[in-house]
Amino acid sequence: MMDLRERLTLGGLERLPAAPISIRGCDPILPARHPIGEAAATALALGGATAAELHALRGNRLASVEVDVGQATATLIGFALQSSPDASDLDLIRTRLSTTRLAPCRDDRFIHLHGGFPHLHDGTLSLLDCSDAPEAIEAATREWSAFELEAGLAERGLCGAVVRSPAEWDEHPQGRTLRDEPIVRITKIGDAPAEPLAGGTTPLAGVRVLDATRVLAGPTCGRTLAQYGADVLRVGSPRRPSITPFVAETGHGKRSAFVDLETEPGRARFRELVREADVLSDGYRPGSLARRGFGPEAIAAERPGIVAVAISCYGQRGPWAGRAGWEQLAQSTTGIAWLEGGPETPRLLPAAAADYTTGYLAAYGALEALRRRTTEGGSWLVEVSLCRTAMWLRDLGGGLDPGAASGLPAIAPLQVTTPTPWGALTHLAPVVRLSDVPVRWELPTTPLGHHPATWLPRP
Numbered sequence: 001m002m003d004l005r006e007r008l009t010l011g012g013l014e015r016l017p018a019a020p021i022s023i024r025g026c027d028p029i030l031p032a033r034h035p036i037g038e039a040a041a042t043a044l045a046l047g048g049a050t051a052a053e054l055h056a057l058r059g060n061r062l063a064s065v066e067v068d069v070g071q072a073t074a075t076l077i078g079f080a081l082q083s084s085p086d087a088s089d090l091d092l093i094r095t096r097l098s099t100t101r102l103a104p105c106r107d108d109r110f111i112h113l114h115g116g117f118p119h120l121h122d123g124t125l126s127l128l129d130c131s132d133a134p135e136a137i138e139a140a141t142r143e144w145s146a147f148e149l150e151a152g153l154a155e156r157g158l159c160g161a162v163v164r165s166p167a168e169w170d171e172h173p174q175g176r177t178l179r180d181e182p183i184v185r186i187t188k189i190g191d192a193p194a195e196p197l198a199g200g201t202t203p204l205a206g207v208r209v210l211d212a213t214r215v216l217a218g219p220t221c222g223r224t225l226a227q228y229g230a231d232v233l234r235v236g237s238p239r240r241p242s243i244t245p246f247v248a249e250t251g252h253g254k255r256s257a258f259v260d261l262e263t264e265p266g267r268a269r270f271r272e273l274v275r276e277a278d279v280l281s282d283g284y285r286p287g288s289l290a291r292r293g294f295g296p297e298a299i300a301a302e303r304p305g306i307v308a309v310a311i312s313c314y315g316q317r318g319p320w321a322g323r324a325g326w327e328q329l330a331q332s333t334t335g336i337a338w339l340e341g342g343p344e345t346p347r348l349l350p351a352a353a354a355d356y357t358t359g360y361l362a363a364y365g366a367l368e369a370l371r372r373r374t375t376e377g378g379s380w381l382v383e384v385s386l387c388r389t390a391m392w393l394r395d396l397g398g399g400l401d402p403g404a405a406s407g408l409p410a411i412a413p414l415q416v417t418t419p420t421p422w423g424a425l426t427h428l429a430p431v432v433r434l435s436d437v438p439v440r441w442e443l444p445t446t447p448l449g450h451h452p453a454t455w456l457p458r459p
Helices: 004-010 035-055 069-075 118-128 134-141 146-155 166-171 175-180 217-226 244-250 265-274 296-300 327-334 335-341 353-376 386-396
Strands: 021-024 067-068 103-105 109-113 159-162 185-190 206-214 231-236 254-258 279-282 306-314 377-386 417-420 421-430
Touching: 004 035, 004 386, 021 035, 021 146, 035 067, 035 069, 035 386, 067 069, 067 231, 103 134, 103 166, 109 134, 109 327, 118 134, 118 146, 134 377, 134 417, 146 159, 159 327, 159 421, 166 175, 166 265, 175 386, 185 296, 185 353, 206 217, 217 231, 217 244, 217 279, 217 353, 244 386, 244 421, 265 296, 279 353, 296 306, 306 353, 327 335, 327 386, 335 386, 353 377, 377 386
Parallel strands: 021 067, 206 231, 206 279, 231 254, 279 306, 306 377
Antiparallel strands: 103 109, 109 159, 185 377, 417 421
16 A cells, blocks of 8 residues: 555645545455555545645644545445435436447447436437447447547547557547646636635635536535535536436535526626635536636636636546546546456446546645635636546556455445435435544535525625
8 A cells, every 4th residue: 555645646746735644444445456445535635634724724723634445435436325215216326328338349449438418328329320229339339440439429529438558548649638737736827815714613614615517526526625614506507417316415515506607697697606706616528617708717807816626527638628528438548447357348447436536636626725825825726637537546556456355344334314305315424534623514415406596604
């Protein structure tokens, strides 16, 4: 097991937070060749230690941080570890359509298709010109070379990625672009006076986070900031599809409102929210918010001192920057699936490791940018991507024996039951421990659009 500094160095990060950090346990917990639990625990500990520093900047004692690798691993399948007797649709992901799969192609290569939303499902079937029966999809993909199909999907704005070897990805222009970046890139994008933190009982008391994300990585960032006391308002359009189990699992500690950026009133309301926010977390395709007038530089001019967080699949630069993507595509294209199962039988990790870990890294980046804003001022941009996180997982090593997996710890002690609009929901509680500092979600998860698009009064 690498020590914390080694893992950070492999991720291109240099600063170790001042708070004492203890990470207990080691991989493999789940049957995987890569240390997904240790990576998640590292990202969670980084965020916790930086939250402790912010808490100390309020005049409190610097807390120590503890994270257990087994418990961190459990969070990587958190959506599957929730249940509600009153809402059975939260127990299973019912949107795993036939077009979300590893599929063989004519050249004996594999491609991962992803039709996780209805328009992606229908568009993939239209391109393949087949029914949604699994055998029909496989017969259709065998008519294509893998790279031609990948290009055809991208041309139509659909989702898919060829299973590449690590060397192939590292030689790809997008892989080369990401290799030059750290797992969390933090850039000052504007001048602003320092904003000292007032006294408070939590690290992020009074900090407002505008959460414009969906599915897993982005919402995980906002949920993580909520566990440290931030006022997190999730905003999105009622027109966009969603996945109910993911909404429930990542909504703890947040309020949720509809703001339609396709309308002028919606854009005006969003602008008002930005002006009073401390953090804007953007999980949409790169450039989507910018086209509506809410790119990082624009919001920094609108609200000097803002922390903009950009979360993507392929990164913000390079030839693939504008592509939409998912967890499985990041694993496939970067070489993770190749290493996990081999080129003839590629296999995904047994958890949404890139998604959740990227969310934890994004939260750490937001916390670190807030620390810098507190001490030196400025507006800041934080960038993370699923593919860069997957490359870090690769760098941490792929030589574990899946057969030696110890299994998840007992889950019941990690769970709490919360009253929600779906009924009583049993789910994982936060797994980060800070000495003398509460780490918890004060608000229950809710369906999308459950609240008005307004901020709570600052304490």
